[in-house]
Amino acid sequence: MTPTAAPGKQAARTPAGQAREKILATAFRLFYAQGLRAAGIDTIIAESGVAKATFYKYFPAKDDLILAYLEKVDGVWTGQLHAAADAAGSDPADRLVGLFDALTSACRRDGYRGCAFINAAAESASGTRVHERTAAHKENVRTWIRGLAEEAGAPDPDQLARSLTLVLDGGLASGVLDADPAAAIAARDTAAQLVAASLGHTAAPGN
Template sequence: MSTPDASEAPGPSSSPAGQTTTRDDAVDRILDAAYELFSRRGIRAVGVDQLIERSGVAKATFYRHFPSKDDLVLAFLALRDQIWTVDLIISDARSRGDTAEEQLLAIFDVFGDWFQREDFEACSFINVLLEMGREHPLGKASIGYLARIRGHIQELAEEAGLERTEEFARSWHILMKGSIISATEGDVLASKRAQQMAAWLIEQHRGPDRPVSA
């Protein structure tokens, strides 16, 4: 299995097939099936029998690698974090800007491209959290991955020299999540609206003596 070129990195709903891995082939096939089904249909709507059929593995093989469906969902969330958060959103945004501020704003350019895709399926972490609830282990895992997203934003904010970066990251994340929901409602300008508000937010978190970036 070959590693895709950086210019052809998988989108947020793309199958993880094709990425370099040392996992057993059966695990790859199960995770490929889980990624496609869970990201598009949610957790409860997908049964183990569907996952086994889609992955083409024996039931004993499935349960040897993933003793429960929840174990597989946790693996899916980890994979989603790598493919969607790290490889698509953060890496792509960093490649689109020369400064940390430009890279922050570029997140919404990445979102704009994603929102136009026919296979746009919103944020799996939000979806799983809402579906399973915050007290469920899968809901708690989703909360953890959402916090990781804020961590990436806070890191960019610190690189940009902004103030109150934790507060900034939480506010910025509200714009990210809100734009995803608006796009799901059908707002084709959701990313642009969020980007405009994001620029205002950056201004609110500049130091008193820090000039506006060119």
Template sequence: MARNLQDHILQTASELFYSQGIKATGVDAIVKAAGTTKMSLYKYFPSKDDLVLAHLRRSREAMLKRILAGIEARASEPRAKLLAVFAVFDELLSSPEFRGCPFINASAEFAEAANPIQRAAVEFSDAFRQILADLARTAGARNPDVLSQQLAMLISGAIVSEQMRRQSGAMRTVSAAAEILIAKSLADAA
């Protein structure tokens, strides 16, 4: 039962953090929404920061898993896998529940470089860029690290654009730009 309560508190907090923002969501609101007590919350998460970090760890695992599964479901060839990333994100952005990237949102709320929440957001970004670099390397890109940085920036920009203006088609727009970057990088390597 304890593990279920801990998971329930984390799930409730994650939903509130994502829908309302981390700083705007107080412990009282989490406790009320979870139907528990502060004592129970603090038993599993000694501070709100611990709860936020658990939320980001959980979001990181879920997001990376979803990205990798989405790529595998859409493509088998290395170049096509790079482009499939954009289809995965286009699907994520079209969800009615979409409220931006939880890591971009957390990074904006906790911008201090030394903040553990900011570092957790950076760790997700680094892990995602590594996936892109590995795909680019397998595809034969001339400079996979540079290409991964370019593609990640396109995706981040599209996420923010879509957050500001829903149904903008931002991910499809940057996907077209990504095709050009990928083709150039592969041609330069040949």
């Protein structure tokens, strides 16, 4: 994620442009593995190998770092959802089901701890910047899914989008609680049934 410094006199120093990325990469790993509050600033500074002054130059408060972390997670997870939908083809109904393949892949990764946004919401008070960012992410995902539902011809795209995002979030949570990737497969099958029912189709087994 962070380019390796070239050997030479400046190898021991981290260029200014890379310092922020080193901090963010370390926070990305620790926040997800340990939780937002358990991962302390001193630990992040020590493991990222930057000076304390450098850290506070880029992130004056811990919440600033948490928001940057969530922004990065948003880009990664949203990209995975879109890629999974794209892989399912051009039909909007297939894309609505195909996006759940991103969930299957996520649940099978080592160190999987569920949805970073759900975890962050559980650790932040309502009305704070962090909590608002988690809510915004969920709303953006739901809006995208609603657009696909509308393209697919769902008579009530709002309801279908809400149902599918609830299944998606449930699959994310169940994947870590059950420690079983089968939860993601079940979520995909449920999504296929919801889409088929909404569109008046019959869902094929394992679709």
